[in-house]
Amino acid sequence: MNSGDTAWVLAASALVLLMTPGLAFFYGGLVRRKNILSVLMQCFMMICLITIQWVVLGYSLSFGPDVKGWIGNLSWMGLNGVGQEPNADYAATIPHQVFMIFQAMFAIITPALILGAFAERMKFSSFCVFSLLWATLVYDPICHWVWGVGGMLRMQGAIDFAGGTVVHINAGIAALATALVLGRRKGYPDRMSPPHNLPFAVLGAGLLWFGWFGFNAGSALGANGLAGNAFITTHIAASAAGLTWALLDWKINNHPTMLGMITGAVAGLVAITPAAGFVSPVDAIWIGAGVSIICYFFVSFVKVKFGYDDSLDAFGVHGIGGIWGALATGLWANKAVNSAGADGLFYGNPGQFLIQAKAVLVTLVYSFVVTFVLLKVIDAVMGLRVSEQDETIGLDLTQHREAGYTIIE
Amino acid sequence: MKYIVAIIQPDRLDEVLQNLNDKQIPLVTVSSCMGRGRQKGISEVYRSHKEAGGLLKKTKLEIAVNDEFAKPCIEAITKGARTGHVGDGKIFVLDLKECVRIRTGETDGVAIG
Numbered sequence: 001m002n003s004g005d006t007a008w009v010l011a012a013s014a015l016v017l018l019m020t021p022g023l024a025f026f027y028g029g030l031v032r033r034k035n036i037l038s039v040l041m042q043c044f045m046m047i048c049l050i051t052i053q054w055v056v057l058g059y060s061l062s063f064g065p066d067v068k069g070w071i072g073n074l075s076w077m078g079l080n081g082v083g084q085e086p087n088a089d090y091a092a093t094i095p096h097q098v099f100m101i102f103q104a105m106f107a108i109i110t111p112a113l114i115l116g117a118f119a120e121r122m123k124f125s126s127f128c129v130f131s132l133l134w135a136t137l138v139y140d141p142i143c144h145w146v147w148g149v150g151g152m153l154r155m156q157g158a159i160d161f162a163g164g165t166v167v168h169i170n171a172g173i174a175a176l177a178t179a180l181v182l183g184r185r186k187g188y189p190d191r192m193s194p195p196h197n198l199p200f201a202v203l204g205a206g207l208l209w210f211g212w213f214g215f216n217a218g219s220a221l222g223a224n225g226l227a228g229n230a231f232i233t234t235h236i237a238a239s240a241a242g243l244t245w246a247l248l249d250w251k252i253n254n255h256p257t258m259l260g261m262i263t264g265a266v267a268g269l270v271a272i273t274p275a276a277g278f279v280s281p282v283d284a285i286w287i288g289a290g291v292s293i294i295c296y297f298f299v300s301f302v303k304v305k306f307g308y309d310d311s312l313d314a315f316g317v318h319g320i321g322g323i324w325g326a327l328a329t330g331l332w333a334n335k336a337v338n339s340a341g342a343d344g345l346f347y348g349n350p351g352q353f354l355i356q357a358k359a360v361l362v363t364l365v366y367s368f369v370v371t372f373v374l375l376k377v378i379d380a381v382m383g384l385r386v387s388e389q390d391e392t393i394g395l396d397l398t399q400h401r402e403a404g405y406t407i408i409e
Numbered sequence: 410m411k412y413i414v415a416i417i418q419p420d421r422l423d424e425v426l427q428n429l430n431d432k433q434i435p436l437v438t439v440s441s442c443m444g445r446g447r448q449k450g451i452s453e454v455y456r457s458h459k460e461a462g463g464l465l466k467k468t469k470l471e472i473a474v475n476d477e478f479a480k481p482c483i484e485a486i487t488k489g490a491r492t493g494h495v496g497d498g499k500i501f502v503l504d505l506k507e508c509v510r511i512r513t514g515e516t517d518g519v520a521i522g
Contacts, residue, residue: 189458194453194460195455249457257455259455260456263456296457300457301457
């Protein structure tokens with residue numbers, strides 16, 4: 001047991017928790033005035049609901065003793081045996097409980113990321129049922145495959161430092177499935193109002209960036225040089241990506257935009273997530289610049305061409321950015337940075353790129369298919385969308401009987 | 410009695426209010442509004458998606474006056490709001506049928522000032 005490591009992972013857990021309210025404001029600023037509370041509410045519901053799911057069942061499914069590489073068994077349900085002593089398989093120098101709560105924060109934010117794709121039109125009750133089942137049927141298994149001892153992708157040598165596959169690709173492709181199943185918002189794409197409060201979105205992006213230091217540097221699970229490397233690569237990639245997006249906006253749309261810059265920064269954070277503890281600081285620049293070029297193209301042109309309403313670009317940024325990040329880890333990973341990692345294609349090991357690509361593909365297929373079926377079932381049982389009239393009035397009033405803003409005192 | 414509605418550039422408001430005060434017309438209702446005239450709007454771009462039909466922020470004044478104050482009122486607004494550029498705004502003058510002061514129940518000419 002190491003007190004420095006324990007202190008850092010506890011602090012990092014709090015940082016990662018803060019990302020979910022940060023995400024709430026990032027997304028909340030981008031919706032219309034009548035739906036701000038629905039977004040904040042969905043994010044807070046994830047904190048409360050998934051925490052309980054994690055303690056009761058989720059942690060055991062994700063990290064519990066392996067069942068044939070597919071899932072953890074139920075022996076750690078209700079945190080049975082998860083105590084103050086370290087679990088050497090996961091983190092030998094911190095209490096097992098601390099590792100558990102650090103991972104809980106990841107389980108919370110992942111389903112919250114998805115809501116960017118179905119914002120402004122999903123029934124709150126259906127959202128709760130969907131998120132709870134998604135966490136259990138999609139997040140927990142994929143988490144086990146990649147990070148659980150005996151997990152099948154981990155056994156094949158795929159590397160994912162802080163959750164590019166588990167969190168971002170997983171949430172991103174699920175987001176695409178929800179956008180396709182729920183359909184477009186009324187009036188999309190030509191009759192939509194602009195974001196109602198961009199300063200909220202900027203505040204949210206700032207909190208995400210801040211919290212991401214816990215997400216990535218905390219994933220070193222110790223207060224050490226590797227945590228420092230992850231911290232630095234995280235910051236560099238976000239900066240390179242925000243800068244690149246602003247320059248692209250400047251060149252293509254004639255003006256650099258605030259929304260573009262924060263979108264780029266978040267995309268950079270997504271992309272560096274799987275790579276943070278495996279790549280050098282300078283290579284993080286290429287990962288950051290690359291993700292903005294790819295995501296910019298996706299959000300600006302591909303989405304428009306196909307016409308799906310990924311309302312706040314959960315797929316365009318987290319899905320596409322996550323795929324780039326996982327593949328880029330297979331390009332720039334470097335054993336000189338982390339001897340427990342691997343060398344990537346640019347460091348003489350093309351095989352790692354293929355292993356990464358396979359992990360990406362498996363995650364994409366599993367998450368998309370299960371999410372799609374899950375949504376269809378919930379739609380048949382209880383319906384997914386609010387009525388057209390409720391959508392026009394807004395989710396704040398119709399789902400929560402509250403208003404985000406008063407106009408007349 | 411006239412009911413005068415003026416749409417002006419927001420940054421001209423202080424000047425217009427001062428001019429109205431100078432002409433003994435202190436009573437005015439002001440609101441923020443959005444609109445477009447010949448100046449058109451400026452379209453906005455969010456993640457490369459253009460929002461068509463942009464509007465600009467304007468300020469609306471509503472003033473009820475007795476007939477003899479109508480001309481000075483229009484002069485005061487015009488002088489304060491004119492810059493000579495497209496987008497200075499417009500003044501609409503309507504006939505006003507009735508006016509009641511809620512506190513006293515007085516009506517029309519007496520009630521208006």
